[in-house]
Amino acid sequence: MSKLDIRTxxxxxxxxxxxxxxxxxxxATKYNWANKMVETISSVYIGFRSTPTGVLIGGLWxxxxxxxxxxxxxxxxxxxxx
Numbered sequence: 001m002s003k004l005d006i007r008t009x010x011x012x013x014x015x016x017x018x019x020x021x022x023x024x025x026x027x028a029t030k031y032n033w034a035n036k037m038v039e040t041i042s043s044v045y046i047g048f049r050s051t052p053t054g055v056l057i058g059g060l061w062x063x064x065x066x067x068x069x070x071x072x073x074x075x076x077x078x079x080x081x082x
């Protein structure tokens with residue numbers, strides 16, 4: 001079984017998580033949908049709100065959080081896979 005490239009995996013994981021956060025924020029901003037989810041996430045991601053600026057701030061937080069999570073996941077995968 002091959003090992004994961006930690007750097008590549010973490011960047012892709014960060015981009016994916018950032019996309020998810022931005023999508024949730026954009027849906028809340030435009031369609032008034034998922035407001036409770038935005039409220040919950042904003043308790044962790046300071047500045048994340050259902051406004052255009054808040055969505056961008058949430059996307060940045062999501063990318064940072066996703067990169068850190070991706071590093072941990074890839075490291076654990078490599079540690080236990082071989």
